[in-house]
Amino acid sequence: MATQPVTGVPGARIEISGVTKRFLTPSGEVFTAIKDVDFEVEPGQFCAVVGPTGCGKSTTLSLVSGLDRPSEGEVRVAGRPVDGIAEGVSYMFQADALLPWKTVLGNVALGPSFRGVRRKEAETAARDWLRRVGLAGFEDRHPHQLSGGMRKRVGMAAALINEPRILLMDEPFGALDVQTKAIMQNELIGLWEQLRPSVLFITHDLEEAIALADRVVVMTSGPGSVKAVFDIDLPRPRGAIQDIRFQPEFLELHRQIWESLREEVERTYARTAGVAA
Amino acid sequence: MTQNVGAYAIPATEQKSSANPGRRIARVRRAKVLAAQLLLAVLIIGSWQLLTTWKVLDPFFYGQPSGIVKQLKDYFTQGDQATEFGSYWSQIFTTLREAVFGFVCGTVGGIVVGVGLGVSPFMAKVIGPYIKIFNAIPRIVLGSIFLVAFGLGQTPKILLSSVLVFFVVFFNAFQGVREVDRNVLNNARVLGASKLRIVKDVTLPSALTWIIASLHTAFGFAIIGAIVGEMLGAQSGLGLVITTAQNQFNPDGVFASMFVIAAITLVVEFLLTRLERRLLSWRPPSPTEAAAI
Ligand SMILES: Nc1ncnc2c1ncn2[C@@H]1O[C@H](COP(=O)(O)OP(=O)(O)O)[C@@H](O)[C@H]1O
Numbered sequence: 001m002a003t004q005p006v007t008g009v010p011g012a013r014i015e016i017s018g019v020t021k022r023f024l025t026p027s028g029e030v031f032t033a034i035k036d037v038d039f040e041v042e043p044g045q046f047c048a049v050v051g052p053t054g055c056g057k058s059t060t061l062s063l064v065s066g067l068d069r070p071s072e073g074e075v076r077v078a079g080r081p082v083d084g085i086a087e088g089v090s091y092m093f094q095a096d097a098l099l100p101w102k103t104v105l106g107n108v109a110l111g112p113s114f115r116g117v118r119r120k121e122a123e124t125a126a127r128d129w130l131r132r133v134g135l136a137g138f139e140d141r142h143p144h145q146l147s148g149g150m151r152k153r154v155g156m157a158a159a160l161i162n163e164p165r166i167l168l169m170d171e172p173f174g175a176l177d178v179q180t181k182a183i184m185q186n187e188l189i190g191l192w193e194q195l196r197p198s199v200l201f202i203t204h205d206l207e208e209a210i211a212l213a214d215r216v217v218v219m220t221s222g223p224g225s226v227k228a229v230f231d232i233d234l235p236r237p238r239g240a241i242q243d244i245r246f247q248p249e250f251l252e253l254h255r256q257i258w259e260s261l262r263e264e265v266e267r268t269y270a271r272t273a274g275v276a277a
Numbered sequence: 278m279t280q281n282v283g284a285y286a287i288p289a290t291e292q293k294s295s296a297n298p299g300r301r302i303a304r305v306r307r308a309k310v311l312a313a314q315l316l317l318a319v320l321i322i323g324s325w326q327l328l329t330t331w332k333v334l335d336p337f338f339y340g341q342p343s344g345i346v347k348q349l350k351d352y353f354t355q356g357d358q359a360t361e362f363g364s365y366w367s368q369i370f371t372t373l374r375e376a377v378f379g380f381v382c383g384t385v386g387g388i389v390v391g392v393g394l395g396v397s398p399f400m401a402k403v404i405g406p407y408i409k410i411f412n413a414i415p416r417i418v419l420g421s422i423f424l425v426a427f428g429l430g431q432t433p434k435i436l437l438s439s440v441l442v443f444f445v446v447f448f449n450a451f452q453g454v455r456e457v458d459r460n461v462l463n464n465a466r467v468l469g470a471s472k473l474r475i476v477k478d479v480t481l482p483s484a485l486t487w488i489i490a491s492l493h494t495a496f497g498f499a500i501i502g503a504i505v506g507e508m509l510g511a512q513s514g515l516g517l518v519i520t521t522a523q524n525q526f527n528p529d530g531v532f533a534s535m536f537v538i539a540a541i542t543l544v545v546e547f548l549l550t551r552l553e554r555r556l557l558s559w560r561p562p563s564p565t566e567a568a569a570i
């Protein structure tokens with residue numbers, strides 16, 4: 001079942017239209033995290049979202065996953081409005097979300113197991129996925145016995161084992177060292193090319209966004225909305241992430257997008273600095 | 278459960294050369310601590326014995342180690358004549374039975390209510406104040422009420438014991454559930470876990486650290502509940518033996534039973550630590566366990 005690369009099953013389209021999300025702060029005030037966010041991810045597309053910290057990137061992702069609901073507007077996945085936890089969506093969180101008391105194998109087998117697959121089959125599938133992310137032989141370890149990069153691989157296997165049509169990733173490699181990050185990026189692209197889910201990938205690393213994605217969405221400083229959308233037309237396969245950074249097309253895109261992003265970053269910085277002063 | 282050992286294994290060659298001096302240092306360190314502990318015990322018990330022998334302290338009020346030892350010997354060798362209520366062993370079993378029943382009932386109740394309220398913020402808000410009120414009642418007084426309601430048998434002791442245990446476990450279970458990592462919880466939800474599976478696979482194991490930590494204190498409370506219940510009125514049990522010794526101005530009898538209770542508590546403590554190790558074997562070793570030399 002989960003063992004063969006799924007070809008011809010495209011990811012689902014994500015449509016985010018006019019979405020606003022407000023939170024009630026503990027003091028009773030209304031806080032607007034994102035405002036009128038509007039963008040689309042084509043089926044099977046790899047879409048990166050960049051924006052200053054606190055602009056509502058994680059909030060946007062949680063609305064797509066169905067963990068949270070928009071205050072206004074609508075999120076549609078595969079044409080259907082998101083209402084509760086969406087089917088076929090996997091989520092890699094910013095922080096580790098592995099169960100520390102379960103082994104690596106148990107953690108990867110969680111998805112199928114939650115969906116009622118029998119334990120034996122779930123573990124077979126999990127073993128297979130661990131092999132695919134290069135962790136064969138680590139099945140019986142507990143998460144705390146792995147390096148940060150290995151834990152991310154486990155997270156990736158745990159997210160992909162459900163064969164999602166949509167993969168949501170919230171700064172998945174943000175905490176990794178540069179070398180590990182590069183390796184993980186290459187592996188992610190490899191797996192994505194096999195499975196072709198639609199990916200919504202949050203990052204604060206613009207190079208990462210351009211190198212990986214087909215589309216880069218720039219968000220404004222909070223309350224976040226879409227400032228600009230850039231289609232990245234670098235040909236695929238793009239080869240090693242580390243090398244593509246030096247191509248002239250890459251540098252040109254980087255310049256353009258950074259131009260757009262810089263204003264927002266500076267605005268956020270000025271605001272927080274102003275608060276601190 | 279314990280395959281994790283492999284992760285820390287040192288290659289055999291290294292082990293030979295480096296482990297031996299390390300082990301010797303550890304052994305010497307342990308021996309030193311043990312020696313100091315023994316010395317301390319000898320010092321305290323010895324000065325107690327001497328001070329009472331020299332009549333600096335009156336053994337009539339303070340007891341005397343030699344008297345306590347003699348009393349213990351009497352308790353355990355005189356069979357059915359050991360106390361007015363039958364053999365000393367049967368007194369121990371009465372108290373132990375009450376404490377263990379109370380412990381089990383209180384623990385189960387505490388976990389069920391604690392986890393239940395922990396996963397339901399609405400119920401927590403509704404029930405919360407009542408639990409606070411109930412908790413504010415001096416619980417020992419409940420013993421009198423239970424005694425009036427259920428007579429001199431074991432029921433009131435078990436109830437008192439359960440109530441004492443319940444609150445300890447309840448607050449820990451409740452807190453444990455609230456400390457569950459939100460990422461982990463959301464991750465399980467997105468992976469498709471039902472409410473029940475979330476409680477079973479995420480909430481409970483995560484709260485287990487807190488719950489187990491509370492069990493150590495809880496067993497102490499279970500014993501207190503049983504003893505106090507017996508002191509208030511009973512037909513057998515260590516609490517009754519203690520009040521009887523007290524009424525006969527026999528401090529050695531009181532101290533002897535006190536030590537027996539302490540010994541029981543230590544044994545249970547040991548068992549609970551074993552259980553804790555088993556259930557929480559997934560946890561990374563704490564820095565003190567992997568002590569630096
Ligand atoms: N549950 C919540 N309640 C109140 N405010 C929230 C909540 N979640 C997020 N926020 C606020 O919304 C803003 C956007 O948060 P987030 O989406 O995490 O930003 P990002 O991921 O872009 O750094 C932040 O200012 C954050 O404090």
Ligand SMILES: [Mg+2]
Nearest residue numbers: 057058094170
């Ligand atoms: Mg975030």
